[in-house]
Amino acid sequence: MTRPALVLDFGGPVLLTPFELVAELPGTPAHALLHERGPLATVDQPDPTWADLQAGRITERHYWDERALEWDRHTGHGSDIRAMIAHLYEPPRPALVREQARALVRDAHAEGLKIAILTNDLRAFHTEEWIDGIEIVGDVDVVVDGSVEGHLKPAPRLYELLSERLDVGFADMVFLDDQSSNIRGAEALGIPSVWFDVSDPDTSFAEVRKLLGLAEGPAHG
Known part of the structure; x- marks a missing residue:
């Protein structure tokens, strides 16, 4: 499987x-x-x-x-x-990254899962030097950035590029995003998706872990 x-x-x-x-x-x-x-x-x-x-x-x-x-x-x-x-x-610093995200990436790696970042604006908003200073970006297998590719979520082509570079089919992904339109675009392609609730991050991360078959991670108030 x-x-x-x-x-x-x-x-x-x-x-x-x-x-x-x-x-x-x-x-x-x-x-x-x-x-x-x-x-x-x-x-x-x-x-x-x-x-x-x-x-x-x-x-x-x-x-x-x-x-x-x-x-x-x-x-x-x-x-x-x-x-x-x-x-x-500015400046790039560890406190900018959610601890739940760090734990999720760490646990997914431990289970041998492929990991990707799918973003619209990483290089549109930040310099290469800043990106290099955010350690978690280097911890994933693939980064697909719409501001580089010329396609923005929820355009199907960006999800297709993700699938090609991860070498994983749409049905074999779990996608977490805080924009409803991006979730709708992913689900239209058959990608299991979780809407990220900024007001309740722990619940969103718990749902992703459940879909991935990972144990519960740290909770944060």
């Missing part, structure tokens, strides 16, 4: 989101822009643009372009999305 391959979206399941990082920056423009937005939006402070993204009415790039324009209005630092992201993610 074929062992399933683990496929991880990078931003969200592996890397902490900007919406989480700004919690440590109260009183800053980044906090004003992103606190309780996106997946952490509340009833009292909804994020309609994020809701449009989840419903598939706009793309993830469109969402971040809108946030970058707001960033420029708040700071006057320009609307370059890469500059806004760098403000939160």
Whole structure:
């Protein structure tokens, strides 16, 4: 029987989101822009643009372009999305990566499973030097980056490239992603998928482990 391959979206399941990082920056423009937005939006402070993204009415790039324009209005630092992201993610450091993701990759390796990162924006948002400083990227077998390939999730071609490079069929993957549209795109191809809930990471990782046949990992509050 074929062992399933683990496929991880990078931003969200592996890397902490900007919406989480700004919690440590109260009183800053980044906090004003992103606190309780996106997946952490509340009833009292909804994020309609994020809701449009989840419903598939706009793309993830469109969402971040809108946030970058707001960033420029708040700071006057320009609307370059890469500059806004760098403000939160520089320098590369271990605290940016979820411990549950590290444990999952480690345990999947121990079981001999293939592991991939399937991302839309790794090199669009980060420099090669920054990527080299995030150790977990070097711990996977394959990285497929839509910003390099010219196809973005949920375009079928990006999933096809993943399958080709992993040498694994769609049905023999388990995919974790925090964007509903990317999950829908994967499931349309027959890829078993788990939507990553940024507000409840432990439950999402537990579901992936169950599908992979791995023991439960560490829980984090």
